[in-house]
Amino acid sequence: MRDNRSIFANLDWISILIYFLLVFLGWISIYAAVYNEDHSRITDLSQEYGRQLLFILGSLILIVFILFTDGRLFEKLSIPIYVVMLALLAGVLVAGSKISGARSWYQFGSFSLQPSEFMKFATALALSKLLAGDGREAGTRSKKRMPNKALIALIILLPVAFILPQPDLGSALVYAAFLFPLHREGMPAWVIYSLIWAVFLFILSLIVDQWWLWGGLTGLGILLAWIFRKERHSWWVLSAIWVLSIGMSLSVDYAFNNLLEDRHRNRINILLGKAEDPSGIGYNTNQSIIAIGSGGFAGKGFLEGTQTKFDFVPEQSTDFIFCTVGEEWGFVGSVLVVVLFTTLLVRIILLAERQRSAFSRVYGYSVASILFLHVAVNLSMTVGLAPVIGIPLPFFSYGGSSLWGFTLLFFIFIRLDAYRMQIL
Amino acid sequence: MKKAYLLFGLIGFVSFSLIVRLFYIQIIDDSYKLNADSNAIRKIKLYAPRGTIFDREGRVMVANQPAYDLLAIPNQVQAFDSIKLCALVGIELKELRRKLNEARAYSRYKPSPVVQQMSQRDFGRLGEQLYSFKGFYIQKRTLRRYPEGGAANVVGFVGEVTDAYIKNHPEYERADLHGATGIEKSYEEALRGVKGVRYVLVDVHNREKGSFRGGAYDTTAVPGSNLVATIDLELQLYAEQLMKNKRGSIVAIEPSTGEILLLVTSPTFDPNLLVGRDRSKNYRILENDSFAKPLYDRALLAEYPPGSPFKLVNALVGLQLGTLDTLKTYTCHHGFHAGSLHVACHCGTSYPLRLIPGIAKSCNNFFCSTFRDIIQSRPTSQEGMDVWSQHVKSFGLGQFLQNDLPTGRKGLVPDADYYDRAFGYKGWRAVSTISLGIGQGELLLTPLQMANLGAIIANRGFYYTPHIVRTVGDTAQSRFERKRTTLVEPRHFEPVVEGMHQVFEAGTARGSRIESIPMCGKTGTAENPHGQDHSIFIAFAPKDNPKIAISIIVENGYWGSRWAAPIASLLMERYLHDSISRPEMEKRMIEGDLSSEYRLNSDRDKPRAAGEAEQ
Secondary structure, three states, rough: OOOHHHHHHHHHHHHHHHHHHHHHHHHHHHHHOOOHHHHHHOOOOOOOHHHHHHHHHHHHHHHHHHHOOOHHHHHHHHHHHHHHHHHHEEEHHHHOOEEOOOEEEEOOOOEEEOHHHHHHHHHEEEEEHHHHHHOOOOHHHHHHHOOOHHHHHHHHHHHHHHHHOOOHHHHHHHHHHHHHHHHHOOOOHHHHHHHHHHHHHHHHHHHHOHHHHHHHHHHHHHHHHHHHOOOOHHHHHHHHHHHHHHHHHHHHHHHHHHHOHHHHHHHHHHHHOOOOOOEEEEEEEHHHHHHHHHOOOOOOOOOOHHHHHHOOOOOOOOOOOOOHHHHHHHHHHHHHHHHHHHHHHHHHHHHHHOOOOOOHHHHHHHHHHHHHHHHHHHHHHOOOOOOOOOOOOOOOOOOOOOOOOOOHHHHHHHHHHHHHOOOO | OOOHHHHHHHHHHHHHHHHHHHHHHHHHHHHHOOOOOOOOEEEEEEEOOOOOOOOOOEEEEEEEEEEEEEOOHHHOOOOOOHHHHHHHHOHHHHHHHHHHHHHHHHOOOOEEEEEEEOOOOHHHHHHHHHHHHHOOEEEEEEEEEEEOOOOOOOHOOEOOOOOOHHHHHHOOOOEEEOOOOHHHHHOOHHHOOEEEEEEEEEOOOOOEEEEEEHHOOOOOEEEEOOOEEEEOHHHHHHHHEEEEEEEEEEEEEEEOOOOOOOOOOEOOOHHHHHHOOOOOHHHHHHHHOOOOOOOOOOOHOOOEOOOOOHHHHHHHHHHOOOOOOOOOOOOOOOOOEEEOEEOOOOOOOHHHHHHHHHHHHOHHHHHHHHHHHHOOOOHHHHHHHHHHHHHHHOOOOOOOOOOOOOOOOOEEEEHHHHHHHHOOOOOHHHHHHHHHHHHHOOOEHHHHHHHHHHHHHHOOOEOOOOOEEEEEEEOOOOOOOOEOOOOHHHHHHHHHHHHHHHHHOOOOOHHHHOOOOOOOOEEEEEOOOOOOOOOEEEEEEEOOOOOEEEEEEEEEOOOOOOOHHHHHHHHHHHHHHOOOOOOHHHHHHHHHHHHHHHOOOOOOOOOOOOOOOOO
């Protein structure tokens, strides 16, 4: 079965096609977002869309390079790549330039590079290497114990420790995505469920009066205790959860008022409807919803968006790029983009599940989870379902670092997948 | 495979929520719909009027007046009668072309100013004709107005934000104003208020067709807060009049609060010059006047060797350290002598002098000896110098005062390290630095620090940080309420105050004495290697329960009692009695003209720091 010529036959063309579709839609959306009659050529390098074309060409070179590299090399080099990227990420705190308040960039003349965008694939590689272990056979996963938990935590949290002081909360949050591959590889499910429960409780504690919340929790506990009355330990487990939940709701109030920074607190308050400020902090979200909402069913048509054209929405070409889709292509276009992303994510998970090596499977899961977190947070933010957290929409947003970072992340997996037939 | 369901579930949940949300905002809820035909939406900035600035008596220092800007959006501008437009707004055709090119270079979609700060009359004429100039429109804003003039350095002026400034302060947009100097700068956040915005629909003829979506996205402008300054405007204007044709500065402080009563720099300028259409022309003239430097605030930025007033500090430090007491005497032999060193003295006494007459006569020998004794009170000169320096710094000298003025200087109070660096370790002795005893040498003070020194002595040993604004909006400032004490105990101040009183009664400022007010002061004549000496005076009055402390420097004014002391005396009389009993002295001061001094020495006679750029 070892056959190097058939590499292209083994590529997963469905996901590659979706990738190119998204990149292309992103590019023309950037064109529409910053459209300028004086520079109407889409290849004009003085404009963001011209530069994005350069970044796309750069991605093509990266893709060719990845596809012609031996897939095993990524596994072998995973730790060195991680170390180098981590060094770059640490260096940016010292030698980086400040752009809009965050020291996240290396500046080379007119171009700048954001190392945190490349840290994601490096962390995914390192984590996969660690979870796969050395020379472990496929299918024996369940028999083996998890590798050193402290080391896993270190690999994921080190980048976070370097990204937080930039400060770039958005990019740091993305690392929560690695909980999914960990779950897939045997981390107890309650970790993720309790995290989801905690987020849910956090929001509830902020909007619901605490006596109602405590009453509700107690009622729910009693109900569950009755349902599970035949289970032996249910009473103990439920009381523990009840005590922890009450404790959490008490501490949320303190954390929210004392530990969060003002801007984060404001964004959450606005989202929860507790504060209103359409021209201040809430400006971005408000303008973004107006832009998308004004698109209607079929949109206003390419380059016809008035909200986009009059620069009502800030960060239109990067974090809020989805507004352009919403305004100019309407419900039809927006749903198309959501469906494209959903299909791609599902496809990647299915591909990951069919891998024979643990390394490829963990990596595939990491890719899907990172993309999922980005898409979910970014789109929810633009339609006003999540607070404003500045992270780009994968493949879509303007920016060389983000496009190349996601391209590396995604195509290394495509290459690993194409190689799966060669693993016996 | 079973474990994949968690992620599948979440992806499904998020996608479903997104699609439902999109369906809601794009299809169900039509409140976001735009009328997307030929109507264009225009965003009109509503400028918030800046806060009014009052003086301590409620007199208006800075107010607002309406003005109108003509803006153009280049890609909407169509062929128009440019001659007619120029005639209506009163500008040259060349200027109009230049402005339009500039606007095009900045942005074709965003409005840029073409004619700024039109008068109400031009606005009226243009308003009727505006329909024939497509792509142009008018924006109302407010300009500053200074009803009484004066105090230009105190209130400062506003200017348009530069592109570089916007980059660091994203809350500003092109053509916004911000405080560039003075109170306008240091209280910018309180004064500026909050801009509003109005979205209007305009038709193809550039006529307003009502507000966009019934004004749902409009916000109103919130005017800036009013300020009450600590300045006494009447006194300030009088002081500016007294300083006419002289260079220098006057600072007066209310000792019991630290409030700055007046802050004069001379030469100065009329703040009304920096308002309106001629602003940039006038600004260039003021800025390029490298000779008189009217934009340079001498009261805050110039640093001078203080001269004799500093003898008071040495006396206080000596009293505190016990090296001096009120009975100790020194005998002057036409100066201070130590080996080959000789500091001349013109006190004219040859009998043993005690502290109080020593101050009244300003005897150089007395204070050189006092300083020497302070330095020699410790085993080494280093330790002696550090003890001296530490005490002097407790008077707020040699450091920024952390006040609410946008600019300032530290001055210089040397310590042992300073001399070790200059002369080498132990390469110096008390007598090497003896000129510090009479306020000369390396020592540098700003006029504000000198006035504060007067306030400290008036208070017998403490001060409140001198500040310029009393209330912001409705709230009184509380950040300057902390009492700062010196290292010298209050009881040591009494003999020094008595000495200062004797300066008026029987000493160097006899000529400026007035029967009705017990005044205290100290003259100074600071040596100036570049020309005539500077005339310096610090004073406070009345002697008990003082209401005003003042410092005056008249550059190249020969000696202290010639210009500075009479001016101080007049100002204190005016402040305390609201009238002047010595009209001929007043006349002599107002008409006194030192400009020949400055001409002779054209560029050699500036104070040390005056050659540097301001701020």
